Amino acid sequence: MTLIELESVGKRYFLHHKRQLLAERVAGKLRRRERVSFWALRDVNLRIEAGEAVGIIGANGAGKSTLLSIVVGVTSPTEGTVIQRGRAAALLELGSGFHPDLTGRENIHLNAALLGYNRAMVQARLDSIVEFAGIPDFIDEPLRTYSSGMMARLGFSVAIHLDPDILVLDEVLSVGDQEFQKKCVDRIEDFRRQGKTLLFVSHSAGAVESLCRRAVWLELGRVRRDGPAAEVVAEYRNAPARVGV
Amino acid sequence: MSTTSHDHLYILYNLIAKDFKVRYRNMSLGIFWSLMNPLIMMAVLSYVFTRVFPTKIHNFPVFLLIGLVPFNFFSLAWASGTNSILDNAALVKKVRFHREVIPISVVLGNVIHFAIQLILLMLLMFWFGGAINRHWFWLPVVFGLEIVFVCGLALAFSALDVYYRDIRYVVESANLVLFWMVPIFYSHDQVPKDFVVFYELNPVAAVVQACRMILLEARSPLHSLMIKLTLVSFGSLLFGFVLFGRLKKRFADYV
Numbered sequence: 001m002t003l004i005e006l007e008s009v010g011k012r013y014f015l016h017h018k019r020q021l022l023a024e025r026v027a028g029k030l031r032r033r034e035r036v037s038f039w040a041l042r043d044v045n046l047r048i049e050a051g052e053a054v055g056i057i058g059a060n061g062a063g064k065s066t067l068l069s070i071v072v073g074v075t076s077p078t079e080g081t082v083i084q085r086g087r088a089a090a091l092l093e094l095g096s097g098f099h100p101d102l103t104g105r106e107n108i109h110l111n112a113a114l115l116g117y118n119r120a121m122v123q124a125r126l127d128s129i130v131e132f133a134g135i136p137d138f139i140d141e142p143l144r145t146y147s148s149g150m151m152a153r154l155g156f157s158v159a160i161h162l163d164p165d166i167l168v169l170d171e172v173l174s175v176g177d178q179e180f181q182k183k184c185v186d187r188i189e190d191f192r193r194q195g196k197t198l199l200f201v202s203h204s205a206g207a208v209e210s211l212c213r214r215a216v217w218l219e220l221g222r223v224r225r226d227g228p229a230a231e232v233v234a235e236y237r238n239a240p241a242r243v244g245v
Numbered sequence: 246m247s248t249t250s251h252d253h254l255y256i257l258y259n260l261i262a263k264d265f266k267v268r269y270r271n272m273s274l275g276i277f278w279s280l281m282n283p284l285i286m287m288a289v290l291s292y293v294f295t296r297v298f299p300t301k302i303h304n305f306p307v308f309l310l311i312g313l314v315p316f317n318f319f320s321l322a323w324a325s326g327t328n329s330i331l332d333n334a335a336l337v338k339k340v341r342f343h344r345e346v347i348p349i350s351v352v353l354g355n356v357i358h359f360a361i362q363l364i365l366l367m368l369l370m371f372w373f374g375g376a377i378n379r380h381w382f383w384l385p386v387v388f389g390l391e392i393v394f395v396c397g398l399a400l401a402f403s404a405l406d407v408y409y410r411d412i413r414y415v416v417e418s419a420n421l422v423l424f425w426m427v428p429i430f431y432s433h434d435q436v437p438k439d440f441v442v443f444y445e446l447n448p449v450a451a452v453v454q455a456c457r458m459i460l461l462e463a464r465s466p467l468h469s470l471m472i473k474l475t476l477v478s479f480g481s482l483l484f485g486f487v488l489f490g491r492l493k494k495r496f497a498d499y500v
Binding site: 013073074101109115116 | 252256260262266267271335337338339342495498
């Protein structure tokens, strides 16, 4: 089954400096000057089947995070169509949905609700989430005392326990330590063995190569190469970087 | 669509719990701050209107608090509701769920403080010799309608605030004007005839008027007043949902 289908997807952003003031809006309407825009993504076609592990690589500003936001449905494309089937758990940013004044345990509840758990699911998995995060001394401390690695542990633990059909990760594993990264990789491989789907963004071509069989290389908002991870990563490494924006 | 699998009531509950815990965790006096604010306001205004500009109104502190408590709830819930989407930019950008939950959770979070202040008001009522009567059954209806009304405003203004950042200052100024233009420290009867129309159009004034009828005059609020309040409240909610629904699609690009 195809879980993610993108057809000639484009996303345009406007560059607007003072735009969000009432006076500027009115003045802008009167002057009718051209607004400056750029395409963060253009003509992207992508089909991801159930059970695939796809890595997305590319330089800063290539459109990787925009692509994930569109797949997850946080933002809508300017043109083209997006279809996403199955339950997705997305970790687009470290600690999004976490509050610094709440304890780790309280944040698990909040974050789980936002990701799509209901009360019964949280209760059934709470112990397991806490255990996987592996920070027993800090779990009842406020989050502002956490290191970024500890936040990554908590965030990843909540997302993986949701038991999604698609796990979407944006550059969140890189802050964990070796031991935890290994734990995550093991868990992701387990997850993959169950025929689940992974969509993974990283600057680290190495991480994409080891976790994914397929890689998509984005450059300036377009798909430059889509194929077996080893080949795409090798080509990406040899190419001179073209940074967008 | 993965959003449909979300349990939005559970999200709502968690967001309200978050606001509540965060607000009180760092305060040693905790929930007493909810009581201090109206008590201080009541003390100051009572001083002004019994000693500086003496008023003929009987039991002025109670009279005042009946206006102040619903107004405080209205202005705080409206203002914090308006800021809610931008305050939660990280969520809007990175997590998918129905965004309507955000402003509504903020309004309902304020309802907790409203309830605490209402208890204070009731205690003061009894202390000044008031007694419960059957018309008190109207109170939950009146307050319920006020909550519905503010939810509508919070939805509409939080969505507009994303695109026009000055909206929050418009709301602040409007609240300042309303403090004087709602009969809080004067009674509805004292309003000049040619201005009565502005009060009739104002749902917050209607709420205060209804509360005074129930609590001070021990009678049910005028039916015409309640009908207007009902229409305006649900009208506001409908308008809020429709406007929010139209504007929310591009939130993530603008916050």
